[in-house]
Amino acid sequence: MADQDLLIRESRSDSPDIPAMRALPANIEAEAAFLGAVLIDNRVVEELNVPVAPEHFFEPLHQRVFERVLALLERNAVVTPVTLKPYFEADEALKELGGITYLARLTADGQGLLAPRELAQQIYDLALLRELVSVGRGLVEGALDTSESVAPMEQIEHAEAELFRVAEGATSESQAESFGVSTHKALGMIEKAINSGGNISGKTTGLASINEKIGGLHDSDLIILAGRPGMGKSSLATNIAFNCADRLLRDQRDEIEDGQSVGAPVALFSLEMSADQLATRILAEQAEISSEKLRMGKISREEFQQLSFASQRLAELPLFIDDTPALTIAGLRTRARRLKRRHGIGLIVVDYLQLMQGSKRNQDNRVNEISEISRGLKTLAKELEVPVIALSQLSRAVEQREDKRPMLSDLRESGSIEQDADMVWFIYREDYYIAAREPKVPAGDDDVAAHEAHAAWASEMERVHGLAELIVAKQRHGATGKVRLRFEPRITRFSDLADEDRRGGYDYD
Known part of the structure; x- marks a missing residue:
């Protein structure tokens, strides 16, 4: 608190309207x-x-x-x-x-x-x-x-x-509450899940199969989304951020109260990609035009019109992108508080954790620095009462195994990431690894074995092409398991599979 003696503040001699002496407010x-x-x-x-x-x-x-x-x-x-x-x-x-x-x-x-x-x-x-x-x-x-x-x-x-x-600070101090108050909150969450059509008691991911598995994104939770490079973790995080913000926008247009909506304004802190790159990716997804074609300007007049319509529809999207590089955990928390105060954000996405910086005292020890960052993200989730999705890299140990599916021990640089997280998700695409094993295409028809090998590879590639797994390796609120999704690399979009393709998706433990 401030000094407890009377505060004497000298005013400028040329400011007669300001008293020369002023006491601290007290009674x-x-x-x-x-x-x-x-x-x-x-x-x-x-x-x-x-x-x-x-x-x-x-x-x-x-x-x-x-x-x-x-x-x-x-x-x-x-x-x-x-x-x-x-x-x-x-x-x-x-x-x-x-x-x-x-x-x-x-x-x-x-x-x-x-x-x-x-x-x-x-x-x-x-x-x-x-x-x-x-x-x-x-x-x-x-x-x-x-x-x-x-x-x-x-x-x-x-x-x-x-x-x-x-x-x-003081008004939000955690205090013991009666069981009646707690059950009232719990019933409110259950009612929200019922009103949303079932499965969602938190914020929506926009993907029904993930919502069914986790019940939505819960306030105060830290969710770690990890994967090796090329798996599409940034794409999935961007998809979820867009889906959550878009759901709020649609519910507002349908005159549904914000408190009853499973959508929310979203803050996306991108330490890797610029804001315009992210906007291009989202526009490409919504207009269903290849983001590569967009970057190179190789689009037809009809496709440009699709892009224009998508841009107009997304103009009011409550999605706020901060692409400040090398953010410290203190700086991120400051910006998040500001966005919470100004726009009432209900979901935070951080891409990605290893690009953040801790305090100066821990910068000589990377493990301690990552531990500080993961604890800071969990504290932020609780302080602002919003879910926080933080992307994370995996160690190269994944590449040394025959089965490339990630495990909790693959989280890079610190065990505290697993400890602090309420949920840990891994994104895995088998077609990425099978594509890298493509055998050499035989030059002529004489090499029967080579043709058979390439045909077998093509058959295996066709079986897994466009499929992805979201492995829920840790979840405080329920069981672990895996969710099968479809991934369209051309427009970097994840989507739900048809019901018959999703069966058997929760047998992972």
Whole structure:
């Protein structure tokens, strides 16, 4: 909290409208009345509507008194001026106010009992204002101090983090809630799943087969989506981000309340691809035009018209792309808080985890740095109460095995990724590996064995072409398993398979 002595702020001599001296916002009388109410009836502390703590009091003596009150209540002792006496007989500040008789005077009129909750609210609100003054003063002092290295962006990130802490910190403190409140929330999730047609109690992925397996993306969850290069993990993450944002847009047009929608505004932090590259990929998918043809400008007039229609339809899409390179975990959290405050984002996608940076203290140790980043992403998911999907690389150990399907031990650089994640998904495409094993096409008709080998390869390739597996290797909310999907590499789109092709998709354990 801010300094507890009176804050004297010098104003500029040429600004007569600003007082030369200004005290921090406080109400000593309200603090005294509240303490009096607590000393008369200890149950007052249990019935507060705000989390009042000793540091919220402006008067240092009141801080010490309330701290001692809480300590005694923790031991199930009855707290009165008499039981407090031994702890304050040598307190110099109390002696200046008349000694132990000051504690008795707090309970003299009992006016605090008339409105203890209102007094607590005022004490808490004034403490927040003092904290705000402290943040502002620190920001000004930091901006004026150029004696060391000047890093304005770091100062802005720090200021935003501090402001968010003041705005959300204490009021969002985790407190024990009754079982009735918890069951009410659970019933709300179940009702949402029923209203959505079943299977989704969180945010939608836009892919029915994945929703059926995981029940949607749940708030406060960290989902790790991993795969070897070329598997399409960025494509799947982009597809999910688009599907979730598009579902909200469609529900809004159908006049469905945002709270009842399984869609949400999405923040996509792309540390690998630029915003325009991602936009091109999404446009290509929606217009069903090859992204390669788009980049090279090899499209017909009809295809350009398709692209124009898709662009108009997506103009209002609540999808926000941040392509800032080499983001630190602190910088990402700052940007995410800002997007949450301004646009109410309900899903965060990070592409990808290994391109982020930790704090300077861990940059010499990559394992510790990755651990810090994964913990930071989980903390962000809980702090903003949104699901976070973070893409991750896999180690090359996958390539050394005959069966290329990834396992949890393949997560690269840190076991903390698996530990911090609520779900771990692996994307696997068998056709990628079979395509790499294509035998040489025989030049003539004489080499029968070579023709047979190539025909066998072509048959195997036809069997798996365009198929993908999403392996759910860890899930706190349910069973593990695999989901079969279709992948169209031409437009980088994942989609559900027909029902008969999806059967047997959950036999992985």
